[in-house]
Amino acid sequence: MSFTKEGKPPIAMNVKNAATNMSMDSVMLNASSLTRLSQLQHLQLRFFAGVLPIKELSKLKNLSELILVSNEFSGGIPEEVGLLSSLKKLDLRNHHQGPIPASIGGLTFLVELDLSYNDLNGRILEEVGLLSSLQKLYLDGNRLQGRIPSTLGNLSRLNVLQLYGNQLSCSIPESLGSLLSLERLDIGENKLEGSIPSTLNNLSRLNVLQLYGNQLSGSILESLGSLLSLESLDPHENKLEGSIPSTLGNLSRLNGLELYGNQLSDSIPESLGSLLSLERLELDKNEL
Numbered sequence: 001m002s003f004t005k006e007g008k009p010p011i012a013m014n015v016k017n018a019a020t021n022m023s024m025d026s027v028m029l030n031a032s033s034l035t036r037l038s039q040l041q042h043l044q045l046r047f048f049a050g051v052l053p054i055k056e057l058s059k060l061k062n063l064s065e066l067i068l069v070s071n072e073f074s075g076g077i078p079e080e081v082g083l084l085s086s087l088k089k090l091d092l093r094n095h096h097q098g099p100i101p102a103s104i105g106g107l108t109f110l111v112e113l114d115l116s117y118n119d120l121n122g123r124i125l126e127e128v129g130l131l132s133s134l135q136k137l138y139l140d141g142n143r144l145q146g147r148i149p150s151t152l153g154n155l156s157r158l159n160v161l162q163l164y165g166n167q168l169s170c171s172i173p174e175s176l177g178s179l180l181s182l183e184r185l186d187i188g189e190n191k192l193e194g195s196i197p198s199t200l201n202n203l204s205r206l207n208v209l210q211l212y213g214n215q216l217s218g219s220i221l222e223s224l225g226s227l228l229s230l231e232s233l234d235p236h237e238n239k240l241e242g243s244i245p246s247t248l249g250n251l252s253r254l255n256g257l258e259l260y261g262n263q264l265s266d267s268i269p270e271s272l273g274s275l276l277s278l279e280r281l282e283l284d285k286n287e288l
Contacts, residue, residue: 035059046070058083064109067091077115082106088133093117100144105130116162117141124163129154136160140186143167148187153178164188164210171195172216177202186210188234196221196235203227211235212258219243220259225250236282237261244283246271256280263287 034040034053040060044067052073057063064086072095082103084090089112090104096118104113105127113134120142128137129151135158144166152161153175159182168190176185177199185203188210195218196211203209206227216238224233225247231254240262248257249271255278264286272281 032056038062041065043067044069048073051075052078054078054080054083061086063087065089070094077101077104077120079103085109088112090114096120098122100125100128100139102127104128108132110134112136114138115142120144123147124149124152124168126151128152131155132157134158135181138162139166141165145169148173148176148192150175152176155179157181159183159205162186163190166190168192172197172200174199176200179203180205182206183229184208188212188214190214192216194218196224198223200224201226205229208232209234211238213237215239217241220245220248220264222247224248227251228253230254231277232256234258235262239263241265243267244269244272244288248272249274251275253277258282259286261285 035056037060039062041062042065043063046069048071050073058080063084066084066087069091076098077092077096079101081101084107086109087107088109090110091114093114093116098120099122100115100120102125108131110131111133116138123146124139124144126149129149134155137158140162147170148163148168150173153173158179161182164186169192171194172192174197177197180202182203183205184207186208192214196216198221201223204227207229209230212234216235219242220240222245225245228251230251233254234256236258243266244259244264246269249269254275257278258280260282265288268283268288
């Protein structure tokens with residue numbers, strides 16, 4: 001028998017198989033009861049302990065949304081997660097360990113994948129680039145290492161990509177410039193090197209570009225001034241050199257420009273005075 005964090009035994013559920021939505025907190029799951037819910041589409045479980053019952057959940061053929069947040073399931077994310085073939089949303093935030101299973105690449109209907117704020121390690125798998133329906137990908141707040149896979153550039157519907165707070169290294173792949181639907185890109189607080197790829201200039205829908213806390217070098221591209229939807233540009237605490245491009249004055253929607261902690265030189269361009277929506281401007285700790 002397994003117990004919840006409060007030491008309570010599992011509750012056997014008397015349920016009807018016509019249920020389509022279920023949300024449960026702080027009781028131990030009797031997984032065999034769930035398998036009778038043949039029409040279940042949305043399942044949310046919080047504050048559970050024990051073993052993640054993926055094999056049982058895979059019998060729910062209509063399940064499209066699985067939210068398992070702030071639980072204390074033992075072990076990592078099992079390979080059997082790939083059996084949940086109907087899922088459109090998978091949210092496994094908090095208290096999961098180990099690598100990302102390769103079987104996740106088979107969840108081709110996924111629209112949102114949230115594995116943030118776990119203790120995941122290893123690398124971001126190339127297979128994530130197979131999730132052709134994906135619109136939101138959250139892998140922030142883990143211990144993921146290695147390169148950002150270039151296959152992420154295949155996710156043509158992606159509008160949110162959050163990878164911040166990991167240990168990712170090497171350069172930013174140019175393929176991210178193919179994500180023409182992208183509105184938010186946050187890859188801050190990693191160990192990324194090299195220059196800002198010029199292909200990011202293609203991201204005309206981008207609202208937020210967060211590159212802070214890496215080891216990026218080279219200059220701030222003048223062509224970033226063509227991203228007219230940009231509201232926040234934050235490459236602070238890198239090794240960026242050269243002048244602040246005057247073209248940033250074209251970003252009329254910009255409310256945050258944080259360039260501090262680099263090696264920027266020359267004068268502050270007068271064009272920044274055109275940024276009438278600006279609320280935060282941080283230029284200190286440079287060589288201006």
